[in-house]
Amino acid sequence: MHRALAITELLSHILREVYNDDEGLDLRRGIKDMARVSQVCKTFRDPALDFLWRNLDSLLPLLQLLPLEIHEEHSDKLSKVLGDLESSERQRYISISSRVRTLSFSESREPIPRNLINDIIEYNLFLTPRVDVLRFRVSSEAGLRLLPALITPELTDISLSFDENLYIFDRPLDLDDLIKSVYMTIFRCAPKLVHFSAVDVHEALPLLSFAKVPGQDHLDMRCLQSLTHASFYITAASLPQVLVLTSQFHKLEDLTIQACEKPFEEIPRLSSYAPEAFNSLRNVTLDGSPDIISRILFAFPANRAIQSTILRMHGLCTNADIAVVLSGVVAAASKGSLQKIIITSVLSNNDLAHWDGDSGIDTRQFILDIHAIEPALQFQNLDIFSACLGLPLYLTDEDHLRIAQTWRSVQLLYLSSIIQRVVPAHKPPATIASLVHYARYCRRLKALGLCLDASTKASVDACAQAVDACEESISEANFSLPSPSIQMVEFGPSWLECNFDPVQINSLAKAFTRLFSNLAACRACRTEELGVPQAAWTWVKVQTLYEYILFADQGCNVNTTLSAWKLKLFSEWTSEYGQDYEKVALAAPGSSLEADFDDHQNAEAFNQIMYKTARNELAKISKEREVL
Numbered sequence: 124m125h126r127a128l129a130i131t132e133l134l135s136h137i138l139r140e141v142y143n144d145d146e147g148l149d150l151r152r153g154i155k156d157m158a159r160v161s162q163v164c165k166t167f168r169d170p171a172l173d174f175l176w177r178n179l180d181s182l183l184p185l186l187q188l189l190p191l192e193i194h195e196e197h198s199d200k201l202s203k204v205l206g207d208l209e210s211s212e213r214q215r216y217i218s219i220s221s222r223v224r225t226l227s228f229s230e231s232r233e234p235i236p237r238n239l240i241n242d243i244i245e246y247n248l249f250l251t252p253r254v255d256v257l258r259f260r261v262s263s264e265a266g267l268r269l270l271p272a273l274i275t276p277e278l279t280d281i282s283l284s285f286d287e288n289l290y291i292f293d294r295p296l297d298l299d300d301l302i303k304s305v306y307m308t309i310f311r312c313a314p315k316l317v318h319f320s321a322v323d324v325h326e327a328l329p330l331l332s333f334a335k336v337p338g339q340d341h342l343d344m345r346c347l348q349s350l351t352h353a354s355f356y357i358t359a360a361s362l363p364q365v366l367v368l369t370s371q372f373h374k375l376e377d378l379t380i381q382a383c384e385k386p387f388e389e390i391p392r393l394s395s396y397a398p399e400a401f402n403s404l405r406n407v408t409l410d411g412s413p414d415i416i417s418r419i420l421f422a423f424p425a426n427r428a429i430q431s432t433i434l435r436m437h438g439l440c441t442n443a444d445i446a447v448v449l450s451g452v453v454a455a456a457s458k459g460s461l462q463k464i465i466i467t468s469v470l471s472n473n474d475l476a477h478w479d480g481d482s483g484i485d486t487r488q489f490i491l492d493i494h495a496i497e498p499a500l501q502f503q504n505l506d507i508f509s510a511c512l513g514l515p516l517y518l519t520d521e522d523h524l525r526i527a528q529t530w531r532s533v534q535l536l537y538l539s540s541i542i543q544r545v546v547p548a549h550k551p552p553a554t555i556a557s558l559v560h561y562a563r564y565c566r567r568l569k570a571l572g573l574c575l576d577a578s579t580k581a582s583v584d585a586c587a588q589a590v591d592a593c594e595e596s597i598s599e600a601n602f603s604l605p606s607p608s609i610q611m612v613e614f615g616p617s618w619l620e621c622n623f624d625p626v627q628i629n630s631l632a633k634a635f636t637r638l639f640s641n642l643a644a645c646r647a648c649r650t651e652e653l654g655v656p657q658a659a660w661t662w663v664k665v666q667t668l669y670e671y672i673l674f675a676d677q678g679c680n681v682n683t684t685l686s687a688w689k690l691k692l693f694s695e696w697t698s699e700y701g702q703d704y705e706k707v708a709l710a711a712p713g714s715s716l717e718a719d720f721d722d723h724q725n726a727e728a729f730n731q732i733m734y735k736t737a738r739n740e741l742a743k744i745s746k747e748r749e750v751l
Contacts, residue, residue, distance in 0.1 A: 176222040183233055185223070185250060188216045213248075223251045226273070227258040230266040231286055240265045243272050253277050262286035264295040271308050280318040281309060290325045303329040310347070320354040324383055327360040331368045347373055351403075354379040359390045359415055366393060366422060370400040380419060381410035381435075390415060393422040401427055407455075410435040413444040420451025429456040431463040439474050440512065441488060442495040449498035456502070463507040464499055470513045490549060491516040491539065493525075500529050509537040515551070515574060523557035523573070527564040536565070537572035539615065551575055554582040555634070559589040562606035562638045572613040583630045590637045605640040612639075614647040614662060625708035628661065632668035632704065636676075642669060667711040668704060675702055 179185070189212070243250065250272045251257075257278060261267055266289075274281075285302070295301060306329070309316070321328075350372045355365050359382045369378055378401075384390070404427050409416045413436050432452050436444070445466070452464065491514055499508060508530065510516060516539030518526075530536065553575040561571055576582055593604060635642060645666045674693045700706045 172219070173222050176219060178225040179223055180227045181233060182226065182228045182235070182250070185216075185220055186235070186239070188219055216248075217252065220250060221252050223254050225256040225258075226251050226254050228273075229260040229262075230269075231260060231262040231288065234263075235265065235269070237265045240269045244268060248272060249275060251275065256280040258282045260284040260286055262288040263293040264289070264298075264301065267301045267305055270305055271312070274308055274312045276312065276314060278309075278313040279315050281313065281316065282320040282322075283309075284322040285325065287325055299329050303331065306331050314349065316350050318352040318354075319350055322356040323361070324356060324358055327358060328364040328368075330364050332371070347371060349374065351375060352377040356381040356383075358382065359384045359388055359411070362415070362419065363391050363393055366396070366419070370396050374403050375401065376403055377406040377408075378404060379408040379410075382415050382419075384412060384415070390418065393418050395422060396424055398424050400424055404429055406431040406433075408433040408435075410437075412437050413440060413448050417447045417451040420448070420455045423455040425454060426457045427455055428460040430460055432456065432461070432465070434464075434466045436466070436468045436512075437471070438468070439470065439489055440468055440491075440514065442491055445491065445495040445510075445512065446498055449496065453498050453501055458502060459504060461502045462505060464502070464505060465507065465509045467509075467511050468513040489514045493518055493522045496538075500526070503529055503531075505530050505533050507535045508533060509535065509572075510539055511537055511572075512539050515539060515549075517549075517551040517553070517574060518557075519552045520554055520557050520560075523553055524560045527560035531564050532567055533565055534567050535570045536561070536568060537570075537613075539572075539574060550578075554585050555631070556582070556585040556589040558612070558638055559586065559593055559604075562604055562609060563593055566606070566608060568606070568609050570611040570613075571609060572615060574615045577614075577631065580627060580630070583627060583634060586634045587630070587637075590634065605636065605638050607640050609639050610641055610643045612642065612645040614645070625705040628664050628668060628708040628711075629704045631665045632672055632708070635665065635669040636672050639669075640673075642666070645669075664708060664711040668708050671696060671707055671711075672704060 176184075242248075252275055254273065254275055255277055257273055257280070259266075259270060259273065259282070261270065261284065270283075283305075289298070309319070351374050353369050353372060353375060355361075357365060357380070362380075362382060365380060369375055401423055404423075407420075407429055409419055409432075416434055416436060434448055434452075436448065448466070449464075452461070491512060495512075495516065496508075496510055499505075518538065526536075526538075551574045553573070555575055555577040557573065557575055558571075561568055590604060635645070645662050647662045670689075671693055675697055696707055696710065700710070
């Protein structure tokens with residue numbers, strides 16, 4: 124053996140590469156390799172065993188180290204082993220179990236005999252003495268009693284889930300007291316706890332308070348000073364308990380609450396909290412009906428230094444529903460601190476059936492306008508605003524001007540660009556001239572999504588006139604066109620009924636060259652619901668021609684990234700068509716004519732380049748999937 128392998132750090136680095144083979148995609152192979160490495164020699168044994176036992180998705184491998192058959196109902200030998208602190212079997216178990224850092228355990232999949240659990244509790248055996256991360260799904264009273272054996276002072280992350288069986292088939296008489304005891308044990312025995320998550324959608328949680336009771340000498344809850352991330356998936360009836368609990372976490376930065384409403388369940392009234400509560404809160408994610416989300420937000424003390432809010436609303440929402448939710452954000456968050464608002468709606472199959480069926484509802488009542496997002500305009504320092512609400516958000520050109528002038532520092536702006544339902548007979552009032560406002564005022568904007576009407580020549584002409592007026596009135600270099608920052612525009616199911624008309628495609632592409640100098644992608648989605656599926660391809664043709672016009676004018680010095688095959692294609696077009704852009708429009712991807720671009724592989728490559736470029740740019744701005 125080479126002497127370098129005796130260096131522990133070097134050996135660990137090599138074994139880590141073996142264990143994480145193919146970036147973790149072949150973990151089973153890595154485990155087998157570690158098992159073989161651990162038997163090579165004494166030098167390799169301990170480092171290899173550390174990797175072999177580091178992450179467990181089952182408790183059974185640990186229990187199999189004990190001197191019994193797992194499914195035995197009773198074992199006197201086990202009791203004797205666990206009672207003897209110096210027994211070789213117990214020491215061997217501790218040696219192996221101390222290597223475990225992450226444990227995932229679902230009691231419903233791996234039932235453990237109650238006698239075994241009783242012995243573990245009686246002889247105070249910590250099943251995982253140095254575990255950092257614990258994922259535990261409880262389905263019985265025995266599981267609740269076993270949990271303390273998994274809680275250690277080293278825990279930094281715990282996710283707890285309560286199964287339906289606990290409440291129905293194996294419900295103990297003192298269930299509320301047991302669940303409360305579990306929570307108190309976690310917060311008392313895990314002083315390093317940073318992340319806490321709980322899932323219980325069956326009954327209301329018990330009220331948890333860490334205040335000292337009269338006559339109590341000491342209350343050691345050090346995790347109150349360390350816990351920064353908390354997540355709850357609960358019933359609406361548990362909201363008061365969750366807010367009381369989380370208001371006591373002095374360092375809480377990230378709070379996620381997903382609340383489901385049961386039929387005929389009354390939403391409890393939420394109390395207001397002391398001014399110092401939630402003082403460290405920075406990121407809030409709320410999931411539920413607009414009523415639930417707004418109640419939670421209004422319960423927070425005012426002027427919290429919240430930086431990010433992600434709001435997922437359920438059901439068909441009106442202007443008033445969305446406005447009251449955003450008004451809750453205004454009530455809770457400081458105007459100067461909030462940087463990101465992502466608001467989405469989740470439409471169930473029933474919601475969609477209600478919309479699509481012969482229910483007789485007037486779908487126009489669900490066409491949203493500026494009144495829905497009006498409260499959010501009070502936050503003038505936003506970096507990200509995304510409102511993908513599942514329904515049309517129709518704004519006028521004047522609305523877009525107001526938004527652009529208010530959110531001048533925004534980097535990502537989505538205004539219902541991806542929607543699930545449309546009203547085909549009702550077109551958005553905004554024209555393509557709205558793009559001029561964002562190119563002029565939003566100098567940090569990188570990605571823009573909106574719905575507009577670009578179906579007529581008048582709309583394109585209005586854009587050209589707006590650009591002319593803008594160029595004549597602008598004196599400051601900071602507001603000059605074209606915009607160097609905007610890299611993606613997504614039009615949603617916007618109207619573009621030009622049927623591959625090369626004249627209109629040419630007009631749009633030329634307008635884009637005056638608006639954007641670095642546009643990597645423009646696209647549309649769900650245009651088939653408008654009866655104009657070709658509109659999506661038309662935007663692809665506009666993007667292609669836009670890039671070609673820049674290439675023809677500037678050669679390889681254009682800002683947009685061009686692949687080798689695209690450079691070759693543009694060079695061929697230059698020699699054949701020159702600046703006859705209407706002929707290029709016919710040859711671009713999406714053409715109904717099999718002319719110069721009949722290579723389907725190249726067309727697919729073009730789409731992939733646009734898609735990946737846009738996604739990569741969005742990833743730099745925000746890692747939240749909801750914005751896409």
